[in-house]
Amino acid sequence: MKIIPISLRMNKRSVRFYKIFLSYLLLVVFSLFAIGSVVYVNIISALQKEVEQVQLSNATQVRDTLDTRFRELQRIALLISSNPLLSPYQLSQYGYDSYQAVEELKKYHSSNSFIHNVILNYAASSAPAQRLFSATGVFEEAEFFRHIYRYAGWGHVPMREVIRSLNGPVIRPVETVLTSNGTQESQYATYLYPLPAYSGKPYGVVMFMLDAGMLQSLTEQLVSRPGAAFYLLDERGNTIFATSREQAGRGLPEADPGSIRLLTDSAGTDSASVHSLKGIKYSVIRQELTYNGWRLVTLVPASQLLEKVEQSRRLFGGIMLAVLAAGAATSFVLANSNYKKLRQLVQLFSDKKENGTPKEDGTTDELVYLSKAIRQLSGQESMMFKLNSKKGLIRENVLLSLFKNKTQAAEELEHSLELAEVKWEYGHFISVLLVIDDYASFQAAYSGSMQELFKFCMLNAAEELSMEMGRGYGVSMLDDRGIALVLNIRHSGDYKKQLQTFAENLQAFFHTYYKFTLSAGIGRLYEELGAVGDSYEEARKALHYRFITGNQAVLFYEDVQSRMNEQSARYPHEMEDRLLKSIRQGNMEEAENAVRLILLWIRSQAAAPEAAQLATIGLLHLLIKLSEEILPFSPDELYPDSLSLSPHHMETIDMLEKRMIGICRRMCEHVSGRKESRNVKLRDDILVFLQERYADSSLTLESIADHFEMSASYITRFVKDQTGYSLIRYLDLLRMDKAKQLLLSGSLNLSEITREVGYVDVSNFIRKFKKAEGVTPEQYRKLREKD
Secondary structure (H helix, E strand, O other), rough: OOOOOOOOOOOOOOHHHHHHHHHHHHHHHHHHHHHHHHHHHHHHHHHHHHHHHHHHHHHHHHHHHHHHHHHHHHHHHHHHHHHHHHHHHHHOOOOOHHHHHHHHHHHHHHHOOOOEEEEEEOOOOOOOOEEEOOOOOEEEEEHHHHHHEOOOOOHHHHHHHHHHHOOEEEEEEEEEEOOOOOOEEEEEEEEEEEEOOOOOOOOEEEEEEEEEEHHHHHHOOOOOOOOOOOEEOOOOOOOOEEOOOOOOOOOOOOOHHHHHHHHHHHOOOOOEEEEEEEEEEEEEEEEEOOOOOOOEEEEEHHHHHOOHHHHHHHHHHHHHHHHHHHHHHHHHHHHHHHHHOOOHHHHHOOOOOOOOOOOOOOOHHHHHHHHHHHHHHHOOOOOOOOOOOHHHHHHHHHHHHHOOOOOOOOHHHHHHHHHOOOOOOOEEEEEEEEEEOOOHHHHHHHHHHHHHHHHHHHHHHHHHHHOOOOOEEEEEEOOEEEEEEEEEEEOOHHHHHHHHHHHHHHHHHHHHOOOOOEEEEEOOEEEOHHHHHHHHHHHHHHHOOOOHOOOOOOEEEEHHHHHHOOOOOOOOOOHHHHHHHHHHHHHHHHHHHEEEEEEEHHHHHHHOOOHHHHHHHHHHHHHHHHHHHHHOOOOOOOOEEEEEHHHHHOOOOOHHHHHHHHHHHHHHHHHHHHHHHHHHHHHHHHHHHHHHHOHHHHHHHHHHHHHOOOOOOHHHHHHHHHHHOOHHHHHHHHHHHHHHHHHHOOOOOHHHHHHOOOOOHHHHHHHHHHHHHHHOHHHHHHHHHHO
């Protein structure tokens, strides 16, 4: 045998060395990339998200605070509008009424540190001069805007025009206002709330003077970093308030309305995003007040916000480069070590070279050389083996021909059976169909390859178990839902008992180990092989009865043959009426029970599956028609695949029952939702009625029930379900709350307070007050005055 010679130069490396080195290096790079990616995502990225989340949390806290403040302003304005001491008629008088108005406004002013001053102005009338009532005194309009609060470009005349056209609350941006007769400058935002709001024709306005310093201190945390800025914009994008912190060497981000509006439109709500403004990248956080839709925009230079993250990122990159360099050095050492061993192996073959053979120049790939040398030493070439057996394919064609009743010449059939190694040793034949129950779920649970593997297992298990009765040969069914078997029975005397045991054993095996169930359809027993096709059709018809019996059934054609002609299984109308009534009432449990009773009746009365399917079609059409009446969307949205609802596409009544109950549940949920919505509106109407009429001493349970066209017992029970208190108890609590307010005001005596809150008898009022508060009204007033 001739050996390929080679001359080696140990001081010169071939391409194989570099391939080995590159493989080690790639392994290091990939490992480093994988580990580095995990570290970056879990540490660097998490650190960046934490920094952004802290800034977002601070912005959210500012938003929630502003939301609360402006809701308090709305509440104060509503309280002022309902305060009888601050009504237009009451304030049209001079003297003590004006003093009372000032005292009342002081209370509202002191309840909110956000307010610098609160001014009540009924300037919607045509009177040439109006008075302004504030927490600091009563002023003429001209005097107020000339000496008390002097605005630049705004006064009592423009204010009147604004009030007459005012529909909802508006705010003037933070601006410089001269106070103390023009000797002192202050920054205020003026918030005007019309009385009443959103009416289109206000008769006055509540002016809240908001201190810009409070806004400044509230947002100080958001602009703590150099170059950061904060903007409060109204619903039209106009700047109400802006603050920033200057960064050394850079200008501040200017509050250009177009730029800021662009940022608010492009940035996501409650999230941080990066945008460029005048060449500088900013982390932008956009928030929105739920109360009035105003927007809060926080700008922080990305370099400032993520400074620590950038430092960590640079340190991480340096460590990665150092590790990569160390890995490259290690790869070189390992590659060199393995290459030396390979060269030594090649040297063993090279030492056996024959004289006169050309020498190798040292660049030949060592593995190529070794491969050629080993092939020459062995003298063998690898060979491929070809498939030479078609026995399985021939057997499948023979069995399918028998099932389809395709006639073949006796000699041709005998030859095909011999090639397929199919032997019929006994004189009785029968067809058995084994199908997988709930085939749609089976397909969804397993991949195509797993499905084929399970069917192959079914075929092998069935053929093996059939050896106990004789012989059996199977093939996959034409609709691919299971397998079809031809059984050659040894003893026909008790063949039904044998087949029952055979089918039950298969069912138990696959249900125990593979968690899916099988049903079996069995035709009649024949003595001729040519009748296998007839037995197959009978087995298929027997399987139709699975619609009535349910899954995991063993069905003999002989047992169901006598029931095939029955075509009616109409259920009583009373059941249908019960179902419709329960759905229209939104009673889900009752509707489900009604569906189950109807289908149970159909199952018990229908002898043929066709009769059961006909009855269920009528029920299904009834439900779909009712869903068109009840649901606000098309019934097709319940099940987009309309064929999936057809009884002809359902394997069993149990599967159809689940679908029907699903439709009923959706309709009941919709009906219940509408009822709940109506209950909420009714509750609100009743509570508003009580708040408006609590001072009416003639108000009784019967009069309230008559107003809402209800019985007294029902409206009492309804209010208790909604509030936790009976109607009269809720009315008493409402009156007591108002009485406590009047007691603290000190302006009314006990008799007047009794009448104001809707009681006639003072002693009755005192008794109820003491029961609710534990003290008499006078004791309550004295205790609170001491506090």
